Amino acid sequence: MLSLSTQQLSVKLPLTSLSRMAAKKVLVVYAHQSTGSFNAAAKDAAVGVLASQGCTVEVSDLYAMKFKASATAEDITGEVKNADHFCYAEETKLAWEEGKLCADITEEQRKLTEADLIIFQFPMYWFTVPAIMKGWIDRVLTLGYAYSQEKRYSQGIFKDKKAMLSFTTGSHESMFSADGINGDMNVTLWPLQNGILHYCGFQVLAPQIFWAPSRIPSEERSAMLESWCTRLLFILGxxxxxxxxxxxxxxxxxxxxxxxxxxxxxxxxxGLTVGIHLGKALPPNNQMKAGV
Ligand SMILES: Cc1cc2nc3c(=O)[nH]c(=O)nc-3n(C[C@H](O)[C@H](O)[C@H](O)COP(=O)(O)OP(=O)(O)OC[C@H]3O[C@@H](n4cnc5c(N)ncnc54)[C@H](O)[C@@H]3O)c2cc1C
Incomplete structure (x- = not known):
């Protein structure tokens, strides 16, 4: 057994999962401003467990990188094709083909191309990802590189990769239920998991949701982190x-x-899924649990 110590927890790791994870590459796209946050602890736990299991883990710490969030013509080096009517998708497709995307996008695309699993770690902001992470999505997942008319959804470019959302909320779980004030979390997750991850072809793992860490006792927070560490041991399977x-x-x-x-x-x-519901009741937990 290996022993992993993060800031506040110690988890026993079985050596049995080592071979399963070995040589796998993981990219953690991480958006939190504070190293003392619960998100930082969740990110550190992922890095610690996956690295100890033989994975190569890279982290894109978006705030630390001061990652540019807006999709603009500056993302292309040199002349753009049509400055009067600049179309981001078409211009970045051309730039990607010609090796003219700017350095930060090219570097993130390199990390993504190499990764077998991408974990998006973030605090929920306004029912979605923080703006800086949306900027990563807008700017890194460019037309041609990440998707095309022909290559999308189940035939998408990243169909051999896995991706997942791991996030914290300010709200308790009861508030994000089918009869709760914020509505069904499955509905909230549909645009992110279907419209972005599945659209690009990723096999989407069930989300890791840390409900309201700032509103629960410290022991419950530690228990959530331990359960995350245990899940990470076999996440790729x-x-x-x-x-x-x-x-x-x-x-x-x-x-x-x-x-x-x-x-x-x-x-x-x-219905078939949350979005493709054929006017019927939504399949329960379709966006929260595998195989539903
Ligand atoms: C612009 C904005 C929009 C928002 N929109 C939404 C929304 O739509 N829906 C919603 O539900 N919420 C929303 N929120 C709330 C937000 O999602 C939560 O504040 C956030 O998810 C909490 O996560 P955190 O990492 O920042 O927690 P933190 O406040 O950093 O941490 C929570 C607690 O965990 C402790 N902690 C840190 N490390 C550890 C450790 N290793 N072990 C144990 N405990 C630890 C911290 O000390 C702290 O006490 C929004 C917030 C903002 C700013």
Whole structure:
């Protein structure tokens, strides 16, 4: 057994998972301003456990890097194609093809290309990621490099990679339930997990949610971190969330579900996913648990 000591916890790590994780590369995209935060502790725990299991872990500490959040023409070195009507997606596609994307984007794309697993670690801001992390998403996941008309969703460019959200909230879990004041967390997660991660092809692991760490006793926070460390030991072997495969949609007919797929699901109690619900009840925990 190995013993891992982070700031406030000690976890016994079985050597048995070593071979499973060895040689895997992990990128942690991390957004918190403070080294004393719970997010920092969650990030440090991930780095500690995964590195001790043989993974190579890189961290993009966005605030420390002063990562530029806005997608602008400065992201391209040299002349842009159409300065009068600058179109970010098309211009960055061209720049990527010609090796003219700016240095910070190129470096993040290098880290992402090498990674088998990407963990986004952040505090929830306004029901989504902090602006600096949204900037990473806007600027790093460029057209051509991360997605195209042909290569997206289940046939997406990153279909051999896994990605997950690991985040803290200010709200208690009860507030993010189907009858809670903030609504169902599965609905909140759909744009991030389907519209960004799955869109680029990632196999999406169930999110790690640290509910309201600033509103609970210290022992409960430590217990949450220990449970995160335990999960990390086998994270790369976990089943992933369910999404509707791309070939269920008809590209000739506005990418709507093929009639035979629709028919097959017409009598079922639940829709296919949170978003593709066919006017039915949402499949419970579709965005929170694997295989639902
Ligand atoms: C702009 C903005 C928008 C927001 N929008 C939302 C929203 O839409 N929904 C929502 O629910 N919330 C929202 N929040 C709240 C926000 O999500 C929480 O404040 C945040 O998630 C808390 O995480 P933290 O890491 O900052 O906690 P911290 O306050 O840093 O930490 C919580 C506690 O954990 C302690 N701690 C640190 N390290 C450890 C350790 N190793 N072991 C044990 N304890 C430790 C800290 O000392 C502290 O007491 C928003 C906040 C802002 C600023």
């Amino acid at each position: 976990e089943k992933t969330l369910s999404f509707t495969p791309l070939d269920c949609f008809d590209g000739e007919k506005g990418f709507q579900l093929k009639p035979e797929v629709y028919e097959k699901n017409a009598t079922k109690e639940y």
